[in-house]
Amino acid sequence: MEEVTQFELTKEFLEKFECLLEERDAKSILKSLEGINSADITSLLYEFDTEECIYIVDILEDKVSAEILKDLDDDIRSRFLQEISVSEVARYVEHLDSDDGADLLKQIPLKLQEQVIGMLKSDEKAGYLLDLMQYDEDVAGGLMAKELIKANINWTVSQCIEEIRKQAENVSKIYSVYVVDDLDKLHGKISLKKMLLATDQTKISDIYDLDIVSVETYLEELEVAQIMQKYDLDAIPVVNARGKLVGRITIDDVLDVVTELAEEERQMMSGISSDVEEDDSVWALSKARLPWLFVGIMGGLLGAYFISFYEEDLKVVPMMAFFVPLITATGGNVGIQSSSLVVQSLANRNAFKDSLLSRLVKVLFVAVVNGIILAIIVFGIVILSKSDQNIAMTVSIALFSVVLLASFMGTITPLILDKFGINPALASGPFITTANDLMGLVVYFSVAHALY
Amino acid sequence: MEEVTQFELTKEFLEKFECLLEERDAKSILKSLEGINSADITSLLYEFDTEECIYIVDILEDKVSAEILKDLDDDIRSRFLQEISVSEVARYVEHLDSDDGADLLKQIPLKLQEQVIGMLKSDEKAGYLLDLMQYDEDVAGGLMAKELIKANINWTVSQCIEEIRKQAENVSKIYSVYVVDDLDKLHGKISLKKMLLATDQTKISDIYDLDIVSVETYLEELEVAQIMQKYDLDAIPVVNARGKLVGRITIDDVLDVVTELAEEERQMMSGISSDVEEDDSVWALSKARLPWLFVGIMGGLLGAYFISFYEEDLKVVPMMAFFVPLITATGGNVGIQSSSLVVQSLANRNAFKDSLLSRLVKVLFVAVVNGIILAIIVFGIVILSKSDQNIAMTVSIALFSVVLLASFMGTITPLILDKFGINPALASGPFITTANDLMGLVVYFSVAHALY
CATH class of the missing domain: 1.10.357.20 (SLC41 divalent cation transporters, integral membrane domain)
Known part of the structure; x- marks a missing residue:
């Protein structure tokens, strides 16, 4: 039975890893990273220069590489993206949720953005990204992901579970299922829990929850954070001006927003005029x-x-x-x-x-x-x-x-x-x-x- | 079809509400609050004094009142708790998750705490609270709730879903299902999504996810927040020194921690020595x-x-x-x-x-x-x-x-x-x-x- 622990970056591990990296020994590198969470690999990358990082990311599985790229600090990621080819960017974007993919694309020049979107295998994802690229980063539209699970108000629970099984393939975290009508207008939500507790032939329209808080695409990120905090929400649906469901924002993104805003404020209060850290030049x-x-x-x-x-x-x-x-x-x-x-x-x-x-x-x-x-x-x-x-x-x-x-x-x-x-x-x-x-x-x- | 909107506290509403309150017209007050989220009622209460608040909370359903009590600012809640009877506190605690219940109890004198716990109808909840009261507020043990969903590693998916149906009655948000052995030692997790996608007779031991990050009860809250943020977690299981699963921390609590810490830091940086707001005396x-x-x-x-x-x-x-x-x-x-x-x-x-x-x-x-x-x-x-x-x-x-x-x-x-x-x-x-x-x-x- 494997032990349930967090990975700790020790000096010993780092020294051994440096040796393997110097020899460009891909097989041993992959072996030493086996079972380590992508977030821990990201921390590890901060110890190396851009060229070495690119090597490591290149030999890892695309899915893991995509996660790492998502987690990297903005400035390091920007340097990274300058060095890799358009097709590689496309390969990574393929594995990311649309919101993370859009954040990544926004860091490369417009012309390359279009090339990347053109290269994507999934038309759905390409459409998602084109849609998300139009929003500013600091409003609800810029925070939301297009991936979500929705159910038609006229379905039964069993139809709905069937559909969720299909949709869930592309959605990493489910939270609530949003209830919409034929025109995609948002009417309410229904929790997985409630569906598990209901019988198969129950109508969605009989058990869904009308009491739902949503935000419009142009709402400022701080306000989104405050609303989610006030109403204790894990995810909030985003609607356009006509009430059509266009995306959802999850609480992990909001946690990042709150952390960033607090850091920004600290910097302003201490008279530091740009985002620097102690280990910058x-x-x-x-x-x-x-x-x-x-x-x-x-x-x-x-x-x-x-x-x-x-x-x-x-x-x-x-x-x-x-x-x-x-x-x-x-x-x-x-x-x-x-x-x-x-x-x-x-x-x-x-x-x-x-x-x-x-x-x-x-x-x-x-x-x-x-x-x-x-x-x-x-x-x-x-x-x-x-x-x-x-x-x-x-x-x-x-x-x-x-x-x-x-x-x-x-x-x-x-x-x-x-x-x-x-x-x-x-x-x-x-x-x-x-x-x-x-x-x-x-x-x-x-x-x-x-x-x- | 009801409109999906957020409640806005207008001057008109407030004035009307003040009149009803003055007349102690319980029926009309309840009617005017119908369909309004408890978080919005909490905001409304800030406009009134302690005695009026007690009146409003008293006439509302216990479940709603409990939510309101949970959301109130610490200092206002403390004044509130001094004025109501032990049996009322017990009635509200009954409706709260164990972590929120414990936070509430920590605000009343030790002797009353014991009386409240003694009055609870559910022995399980009483046990939960006694367990939680022993932890400091700023460590993982003080943040966690006892309510969680766990599955034995030897079960099948259908056994597990059956068990979840039972357990889910008492758990407001599910997130992951934790996989434990007969001694309650944490071995891994399994997502609801994975269970929905698997066949009924699949063994949990064949599909559960070994890669799980947990924290021990004594870990500081800031570190809990950082770990959850780093690994992008919605909930994190808490284990005791022997690896036994004792609770879980959800991301909404962590968001509150991050917000509070940022505010504390701002106050320290600006030389304000206690937690005050512009509208204090x-x-x-x-x-x-x-x-x-x-x-x-x-x-x-x-x-x-x-x-x-x-x-x-x-x-x-x-x-x-x-x-x-x-x-x-x-x-x-x-x-x-x-x-x-x-x-x-x-x-x-x-x-x-x-x-x-x-x-x-x-x-x-x-x-x-x-x-x-x-x-x-x-x-x-x-x-x-x-x-x-x-x-x-x-x-x-x-x-x-x-x-x-x-x-x-x-x-x-x-x-x-x-x-x-x-x-x-x-x-x-x-x-x-x-x-x-x-x-x-x-x-x-x-x-x-x-x-x-």
């Missing part, structure tokens, strides 16, 4: 990090220019300079907190939304509470240590104002970005910190100048 | 935001104390103060970028890890490249505008050093936190900004003092 990493650092530097230089107006003040009261980092840091922290809360509630589009005004009033209240508490603490500490009432007053007033303004900025910036169709998470990153640094300086030096 | 929001603001303030005061050592220098060259925000902001930005990349690769535990040394060497390279580019830009701009070579030199050298040091700090902080079992995302928030502000000031004033 030094230059790729530098390039991804420079743009926002540059914005920060420009903000800093503008700040320097602004402070220079107060050069005379600083000569007389150099103590004024001491509290610059306190003010700018607090502005940054408050701004990011505020924008992050707004981004969170924007993402949750199902919730009932308060009006902009009542939102801002509430933000103001929170800011006043926090501003007063922080200002009192700082006033106390400064007066105890410097025993200079003027500077304690200046810093406290400036701090309070900065908390208020930064809260306001942090709240409206993501709302404005969202209005213009820009990802509001951008406002939780260096963008807001830079803006708030400048604002903090203006407030602080104006207050200081006025009080001294 | 002013005081709840203030309280969640104050701790990290306080840390920032303390950092700022420490910075002020540090700058005060250079008061004499500042009197002579007030220009030194101009570039403080530039230096601290760049330190913060670089630190967050670095830590965010480390957090990302820490989260991806499947990947082969480079050694700490090679990691740091790479970080150093990226920092040198970015540091040089930024230093040159700043040197050029400062010298053009101030035509003071000394200050241009000081700022550039300090900037370069800060980029290097902040990269280093941003890289090792999350690694250290992770070693101590603390969520490394903490290092991408105000923590690193505050530390880097201080470090930037030390570097900048030391360089300035030396050069002037």
Whole structure:
């Protein structure tokens, strides 16, 4: 009896495998990969260069190779696809579900796409792909697969099971069976379980479930994810504007969407401008990090220019300079907190939304509470240590104002970005910190100048 | 024929509903909720206070109420559970899958938990719950449900389908059927599809799938999510240390885990110290935001104390103060970028890890490249505008050093936190900004003092 375990990529295995690969010993390579899941082989490929990967994928069964190609990281896959022939791409696409096949095709030039589709043996799959290629990647149409199981509302359970047996050959996971009429209009669903529990001659129309949630092709992927999560669905049917069933989205694809969106958001919040990982090249990493650092530097230089107006003040009261980092840091922290809360509630589009005004009033209240508490603490500490009432007053007033303004900025910036169709998470990153640094300086030096 | 649409919560509906609720008109309330999915009723409840919610849940069917209770936000549910009787809790738990039932029970005091379990009609469910209560919430055991479908390896397909019909009554979603031996040890799985396609007398042992990935009860939830995502699984069986099948985790629960973890990370990155939402009370929001603001303030005061050592220098060259925000902001930005990349690769535990040394060497390279580019830009701009070579030199050298040091700090902080079992995302928030502000000031004033 074989043991039920996960494959672990050990140093020993890797070293042995490298030797076999160097000798291009196809037979031994295949033997060493026997019984290993394609997802594990994909992880293994990340240890090798494109040429070696192509060799490995080439000697594996087409079905396994297709799975690997599906799982590969976008950038590595893109390099891979450039190196292999059109007929090889067609061979792999043949083994993939239509949604995965379309994702793959979208990575090669238009002309080659057409050649690949022309080479496919199955006309049905070619039709599926042509249909899917027209949708954007980030809407329901771009996520859905054409493979699904449907039953006519006029059938009996036994007719239906017979038909499922036929259709199931091409569908890797069944989930629900969708119930349609003669015009393919979606009417409901029926679970396999329910069919197993019913008698053969029962009519589908008597037992199918009317309560079905579907999405239209143009719905954004985030909303698809939220709907599936809200209604606890494993798969959701996709209909066109006329209610005709055109595809279905499965939950594994939605899980990928959620993971990707979270990563995108993290990158925006940390000021990384393109999708990089720690093991990318030094230059790729530098390039991804420079743009926002540059914005920060420009903000800093503008700040320097602004402070220079107060050069005379600083000569007389150099103590004024001491509290610059306190003010700018607090502005940054408050701004990011505020924008992050707004981004969170924007993402949750199902919730009932308060009006902009009542939102801002509430933000103001929170800011006043926090501003007063922080200002009192700082006033106390400064007066105890410097025993200079003027500077304690200046810093406290400036701090309070900065908390208020930064809260306001942090709240409206993501709302404005969202209005213009820009990802509001951008406002939780260096963008807001830079803006708030400048604002903090203006407030602080104006207050200081006025009080001294 | 009923239309297939999603329910939309309109102002009109809400107003009408509020009237019915005020009159406690149970019959009309039930009528207006007819045909509405329980998930939509849950959204509706957020518009009302606890007492009103209890009324609505009370008049609904137990099955629907149980679903609603399952879907409610943790804090609202907790308030709700405090107000209803033990027997009511038992009635709802009766209708829930064991994993959801256990989540609910964990929110009430231990003594009441035992009372609820004692009141359950089904001994099987009571046993399930007692078993599940022992696991932490964030490991596989805490995520799994006891309800699953299993088949003995010695059965035939027809025996198996018969048994599935029986078991399916208690299992809401089937996915795979797990194949076990007489001791309940997991041997493999078999899909419903495969069974539908096989003849009745085929032996399970001849057609079942040996290639099955399972997890042990103590595995962390993030790792469970990653394994399911990697192998593209809808459900994963959970085994105990002896390989005995004890439960299964379904992908909808994993989707919730991924969403929650992403939200937790966002909060850590934005310095919000507890799970709040924009529509929480002013005081709840203030309280969640104050701790990290306080840390920032303390950092700022420490910075002020540090700058005060250079008061004499500042009197002579007030220009030194101009570039403080530039230096601290760049330190913060670089630190967050670095830590965010480390957090990302820490989260991806499947990947082969480079050694700490090679990691740091790479970080150093990226920092040198970015540091040089930024230093040159700043040197050029400062010298053009101030035509003071000394200050241009000081700022550039300090900037370069800060980029290097902040990269280093941003890289090792999350690694250290992770070693101590603390969520490394903490290092991408105000923590690193505050530390880097201080470090930037030390570097900048030391360089300035030396050069002037």
